[in-house]
Amino acid sequence: MDHDQYPSVSLHNVAETEPAEWGPDGDRLCRIPSSFGQELNEMAADRVRHPTASEVRFVPTEDDAAIEVTLSAAEETEFRTFWGVHQPWQPTEVGPTPETYTFSVPERLREIEPTDEAGRFDPEVCRIRFERRTAIAIHDISGDCRPPNEDELPEQRYLAYGTSITEGAAASALHTDYVTHVARDLGYDLLNFGCSGSAYADSSMADYLATRDDWDVATLELSVNMANADFTPAEFHDRVEYFVNTIADAHPEKPIVCLTLFPYFDDLTESGDAEHASAFRDAVRAVVAESPHENLHVVAGTDLNDITGLTADLLHPGDAGMERIGTRLADRLEAIAE
Missing domain, CATH: 3.40.50.1110 (SGNH hydrolase)
Structure with missing residues (x-):
């Protein structure tokens, strides 16, 4: 899903954002709109405001482009950055203090042709994938990138x-x-x-x-x-x-x-x-x-x-x-x- 405040990326499995209560200028990722979420039972209403399998997705417009994404979390947690289907060696830590992370296409993946054999995602689609444990907020995104095109994603x-x-x-x-x-x-x-x-x-x-x-x-x-x-x-x-x-x-x-x-x-x-x-x-x-x-x-x-x-x-x-x-x-x- 594309969001007006972050036009250079796609927020996947995110229905809307809301102000993050743990810090200024953060947009908390929510999986369903509050108009529906507020009618759920109390625990579910909280759970859908956690970003389980939510992702920030983008494609750098140049292979050597450096994309900066500023994130925070309500509590200490981790996220994982996939390039296409390729998982990272380790998760990345994120906490309540906003921190800026830099992403660019890994060198060897720049040489991969986007064929069916390369997986269901184009290998140059960056997927910042979040866990279920705690809430996540975006604060800023900068750098030369765009949302993925349909042919770079699963059909x-x-x-x-x-x-x-x-x-x-x-x-x-x-x-x-x-x-x-x-x-x-x-x-x-x-x-x-x-x-x-x-x-x-x-x-x-x-x-x-x-x-x-x-x-x-x-x-x-x-x-x-x-x-x-x-x-x-x-x-x-x-x-x-x-x-x-x-x-x-x-x-x-x-x-x-x-x-x-x-x-x-x-x-x-x-x-x-x-x-x-x-x-x-x-x-x-x-x-x-x-x-x-x-x-x-x-x-x-x-x-x-x-x-x-x-x-x-x-x-x-x-x-x-x-x-x-x-x-x-x-x-x-x-x-x-x-």
Whole structure:
């Protein structure tokens, strides 16, 4: 998305900016507009003001151009700078004090021809990619650069909604989460609307996602957050029914895949409640079966991971689980989209 205050770059997975409360002259990156965000549950309203998989993207107009980007964060955190699909050796630290970082095309990448074999992004597209942990603000951008052109980016976009699992909470880095694996395997660009601890299928989130027409396939992870909160299966059913049908109503030709609960502690421990988990999975299946929309599909989360892919909390997938989910889900999406 292009923003008037920063015309030389594209702000990806950013719906709007707002003043950063931790410092002057900073524009905080938000994934959905405040007009929708303020109607979410309190935790989700905060999460969508974190830049999970948000990116500052630009292409230097000359190979030796030096682009300066001034950033700050609400707390100490890191970002990673990709050139096309090429990841950095190390992350870069950023904190509450604004700091200016300089970027130029790495010398060897200047010799790479932008072919299909070079990856789904042109190698001269700089992608400053942010993590989920804390809020980020832009203060200034200078230097000879432009936003990427369409032919320098993936042709299709993948939209993902879900819990902290979709936000990549336990992945060792955000580019190892399952949704990034899916995007990479299928050659898609990624829009991540994960809401850690707060994916309650809020109607305002459905209303917002329904307004967006810049995606080609979507997955909706529905939702261990609700199973672990005070929602009954009947309440869950009603929320999911509105959520998925609202998006499908607006995009009847686009594949929308509803993911049931991944395997987690309720399925696996002596103190768990497997019937409770099953009731929530059954509710998602029922909603899709009852829906008039043929573009709605169900993929069972239990088919995508197992206990060996979980971290020690028996809830969040670790790196092995993220890769397993991403690979298996990519295969399902490819078959559905055919």
